Amino acid sequence: MRHPLVMGNWKLNGNKNMVNELITGLRNELSSVDGCDVAIAPPFIYLDQAKHQLSGGRIVLGAQNVDINLSGAFTGETSANMLKDIGAKFIIIGHSERRTYHKESDELIAEKFAVVKEAGLVPVLCIGETEAENEAGQTEAVCAKQLDAVLKTMGAKVFENTVIAYEPVWAIGTGKSATPAQAQAVHKFIRDHIAKHDAETAAKVIIQYGGSVNADNAAELFSQPDIDGALVGGASLKADAFAVIVKAA
Ligand code: PEP
Numbered sequence: 001m002r003h004p005l006v007m008g009n010w011k012l013n014g015n016k017n018m019v020n021e022l023i024t025g026l027r028n029e030l031s032s033v034d035g036c037d038v039a040i041a042p043p044f045i046y047l048d049q050a051k052h053q054l055s056g057g058r059i060v061l062g063a064q065n066v067d068i069n070l071s072g073a074f075t076g077e078t079s080a081n082m083l084k085d086i087g088a089k090f091i092i093i094g095h096s097e098r099r100t101y102h103k104e105s106d107e108l109i110a111e112k113f114a115v116v117k118e119a120g121l122v123p124v125l126c127i128g129e130t131e132a133e134n135e136a137g138q139t140e141a142v143c144a145k146q147l148d149a150v151l152k153t154m155g156a157k158v159f160e161n162t163v164i165a166y167e168p169v170w171a172i173g174t175g176k177s178a179t180p181a182q183a184q185a186v187h188k189f190i191r192d193h194i195a196k197h198d199a200e201t202a203a204k205v206i207i208q209y210g211g212s213v214n215a216d217n218a219a220e221l222f223s224q225p226d227i228d229g230a231l232v233g234g235a236s237l238k239a240d241a242f243a244v245i246v247k248a249a
Pocket of ligand 1: 009167171172173174175210211212213231232233234235
């Protein structure tokens with residue numbers, strides 16, 4: 001059976017004190033909680049501090065991005081091997097904020113997916129439609145296109161031991177989550193789309209929901225059969241709220 005994953009995406013937030021306090025709080029809140037995988041993705045500059053503070057606990061380290069290159073003259077970038085070296089496991093790729101503000105294409109994101117897999121790490125591939133695309137009835141077409149960039153170059157087997165995060169762009173940071181039924185319908189579409197190529201892999205792939213998940217709506221979202229946990233932005237910055245979400249999974 002699939003093991004849900006709840007992952008906090010801290011985005012561009014924090015300082016040394018906040019990392020210290022938030023991880024201390026999370027470790028306290030989650031010390032006796034079992035049943036789902038938990039990860040946090042602090043900003044790159046705090047990954048090493050976070051890794052040390054997570055030592056001996058159950059929370060796993062993630063990162064928010066990666067470069068497609070492994071080394072060389074790529075100023076400001078961070079490679080998959082470096083993230084592995086520092087102890088990260090889950091690497092978020094294709095987040096809508098990177099697609100929008102950094103103009104990341106489906107093809108570039110597919111390359112990132114490949115380097116993360118090659119490094120033996122777990123890509124968390126974010127896909128999802130904008131509000132305009134949603135209103136135009138293009139949700140499935142957009143998700144299929146974003147998945148196909150990986151499927152067509154690497155095949156469906158590459159989704160083994162990976163995570164997909166369905167994040168409708170209109171729900172991210174807006175307080176306007178998809179309803180459990182809306183999210184479930186898209187999650188089922190995603191799983192069925194992969195199953196057309198490889199049913200066994202599709203049945204195993206973790207599909208998280210992301211978009212204004214909070215302590216109040218998490219349990220109902222997680223009760224849906226194809227929702228395997230969540231990628232959480234805003235609510236991951238408060239230990240008590242994040243703990244409620246983890247416990248709901
Ligand atoms: C995200 O950034 O991936 C996200 C889902 O943010 P929020 O939970 O704040 O909507």
